[in-house]
Amino acid sequence: MKSKAAYLTPYFLWIALFVIAPMALILYQSFFSITGHFTFANYEEYLSSSVYLKMTFNSIWYALIITVLALAISYPTAYLINQLKNKQLWLLLIILPTWINLLLKTYAFIGLFSQNGSVNDFLRFVGLGSHQILFTDASFIFVATYIEIPFMILPIFNSLDELNPSLINASRDLGASNWQTFRRVIVPLTMPGVKAGFQAVFIPSLSLFMITRLIGGNRVITLGTAIEEHFLVTQNWGMGSTIGIILILAMFVVMFLTRDRKNRGGQIR
Amino acid sequence: MKKLMIILAGILALCLVLFGINYEINLKSGSDTKKTLTIYNWGDYIDPSLITKFEHETGYHVDYETFDSNEAMLTKIKQGGTSYDLTVPSDYTVQRMRRQHLVDKLDKSKLPGLRNIDSRFMNLTFDPHNDYSVPYFWGTLGIVYNDKFVKRSQVEHWKQLWNPQFKNDIMLTDSARDMMAVALITLGYSVNSTNYHHLQQASQKLDQLAPNTKAVVADEIKMYMEQNEAPIAVTYSGEAAEMMSQNSHLHYVVPSEGSNMWFDNWVIPKTAKHKKAAYMFLNFMLEPKNAAQNAEYIGYSTPNKAAMKYLPSNVRNDKEFYPDNSTVAHLQVYRDLPLKVIGHYNDLFLEFKMFKK
Known part of the structure; x- marks a missing residue:
């Protein structure tokens, strides 16, 4: 018992210092107005201002689109990689871009999407003429999805990899078609991976901020942008913290909805 | 229990080492009072050859540190623990720093170069009579x-x-x-x-x-x-x-x-340690030739009237700048x-x- 406590001490210290203390500080800050008085006005303003409510809606909406697109691309990709011979190598190739700094990747997209960028060069070459690609919703969603895809593929790939092939053989032996096997056996058994991927993509997407400015040209405003603004420009730390608290709450809601439900029918652990 | 003690001792030892290093660093920057001037300026906002020239002329060593927004600079100076001798806030930030008592009142008798500044850019609302700030660029x-x-x-x-x-x-x-x-x-x-x-x-x-x-x-x-x-x-x-x-x-x-x-202005923070050097540097930068060289390098408009004649005529006559x-x-x-x-x-x-x- 004693030795267990000894092993756990650093973890408890870590969690207390770097998880609980910062969250407590954010909560504390959120009760102060810009002039430094204790108040609930930040929450009142947040819940009554059409600007913040619209921003919340926008954030959730964009995060949802990004997550769904990432899932639509990642699941088949993970499935295909899992069928390949050198799957670890292929997986490595997919993970590789995450080693590059996020900002650098975003800047690369500015080069690709700008008026004289490669994409417009190509469009002009095939006779479609140049288009405004940067600063549109579509380019923002494209870049955000691109950046999030590896975080979706990894957990799905792992759950597919862990899948016992004899279960699929059993399904076939019992007369299920390919589609039925996929629907009734593979999808339910890889649900934990999908949920983990959903968490890993949806939550960071809610608070994206650099991409909204660099690729979205601040025409897409998410909660992350507002937090950045309040801390760095407005110096209204109270309101920034309030939005932070809302994001933390949103995170808990997502975690709760995508939690692993144990002891349910159909799930083999 | 033994393991717990070892881990706790380890954490304590680590803290002590970090504390020691921190103390050492503070001691170094503190005791080095004689011949350094610490300037806290915007990134790439001075001609580096002027700093070298100043070091040669006076024998002072210049430490140049940079910031990228007024707010960041203000926060750092407000927190204390810094010993910047000069910094460059913009107009409304000068006003805020004055109100929060973060800047020293200038002794204008030590700033003969101040008369080189165009009177249009002196005595502005953010700092009446320029009691606290010297215009740098506008x-x-x-x-x-x-x-x-x-x-x-x-x-x-x-x-x-x-x-x-x-x-x-x-x-x-x-x-x-x-x-x-x-x-x-x-x-x-x-x-x-x-x-x-x-x-x-x-x-x-x-x-x-x-x-x-x-x-x-x-x-x-x-x-x-x-x-x-x-x-x-x-x-x-x-x-x-x-x-x-x-x-x-x-x-x-x-x-x-x-x-x-807008105006960017030199001010001397209350926490400055080398005020004599700060005044020397201000006068050095107010010298018409140096101000002109700096303005040509940075490309912003100089408020130094006496420096204008050292600027190329196409710059001096540019109606937009x-x-x-x-x-x-x-x-x-x-x-x-x-x-x-x-x-x-x-x-x-x-x-x-x-x-x-």
């Missing part, structure tokens, strides 16, 4: 246009930005104060207005600019304009000078009906507004950014 807010797409006559006034022909063409600077100023000036109000109705009107006016707005960006504006990404941008003269040196199709206009005029008196008379300097009002400016600007075209 500039304006204006319109950059690309002559490949737009003629000068199309963008000489703020109200022309609302012209429907510029749909999705304009890049704006991501700054609440500046963009609200554009709307306020267009409506004929002061850029320091605290009147609720004026601000509400300005906010509506700004929302109408949304269809013409291509993007609201910060430093990237330079890169985009250099790459011909947009025909028009609203930005500061200093940024404009940098863009124009990269792309000869770009030009800068200060609308004659008025605009913001050294506008004539009738335009200067219409330029307004930002005052530090009450936090509540600044909050209001920011909320209205955020609303504009949320406004869908």
Whole structure:
């Protein structure tokens, strides 16, 4: 018992210092107005201002689109990689871009999407003429999805990899078609991976901020942008913290909805 | 229990080591009082050869540290523990630092070079009688246009930005104060207005600019304009000078009906340790030849009247960077507004950014 406590001490210290203390500080800050008085006005303003409510809606909406697109691309990709011979190598190739700094990747997209960028060069070459690609919703969603895809593929790939092939053989032996096997056996058994991927993509997407400015040209405003603004420009730390608290709450809601439900029918652990 | 003790001892030892290193560093920077001058300035905001020259002339060693926003600088100085001898806040930040007692009153008898400064740029509202600050550079807010797409006559006034022909063409600077100023000036109000109705009107006016707005960006504006990404941008003269040196199709206009005029100024923080060196450096920078060399290197407008004759004539006579008196008379300097009002400016600007075209 004693030795267990000894092993756990650093973890408890870590969690207390770097998880609980910062969250407590954010909560504390959120009760102060810009002039430094204790108040609930930040929450009142947040819940009554059409600007913040619209921003919340926008954030959730964009995060949802990004997550769904990432899932639509990642699941088949993970499935295909899992069928390949050198799957670890292929997986490595997919993970590789995450080693590059996020900002650098975003800047690369500015080069690709700008008026004289490669994409417009190509469009002009095939006779479609140049288009405004940067600063549109579509380019923002494209870049955000691109950046999030590896975080979706990894957990799905792992759950597919862990899948016992004899279960699929059993399904076939019992007369299920390919589609039925996929629907009734593979999808339910890889649900934990999908949920983990959903968490890993949806939550960071809610608070994206650099991409909204660099690729979205601040025409897409998410909660992350507002937090950045309040801390760095407005110096209204109270309101920034309030939005932070809302994001933390949103995170808990997502975690709760995508939690692993144990002891349910159909799930083999 | 033994393991627990070992781990606790380990953590304590680590803390002690870090504490020791920290103490050592403080001791070093503290005891090194004789021959160093610590300057806290914006990044790339001085000609480095002038620093070398100053070091040669006086024997002082210059430590040059940089910041990228007034707010960041203010926070760091407010927290204390720093020993910057000179720093360079913008106009409204000078006012705020004065109010928060963060800067030292200047002993003007030690600053003979101050008489070189143009009287138009002395004694301004953010620091009456220049008791605390020495003007370093000044500039304006204006319109950059690309002559490949737009003629000068199309963008000489703020109200022309609302012209429907510029749909999705304009890049704006991501700054609440500046963009609200554009709307306020267009409506004929002061850029320091605290009147609720004026601000509400300005906010509506700004929302109408949304269809013409291509993007609201910060430093990237330079890169985009250099790459011909947009025909028009609203930005500061200093940024404009940098863009124009990269792309000869770009030009800068200060609308004659008025605009913001900004100042970056030297101040001596209360925490300064080498005040004598700070005064020496200020006088060194006020010397006309040095000021001219610096202005040529940075590309911003110098307030040093005596330095003008050392500048190349094409720079000196550039109406956009050294506008004539009738335009200067219409330029307004930002005052530090009450936090509540600044909050209001920011909320209205955020609303504009949320406004869908």
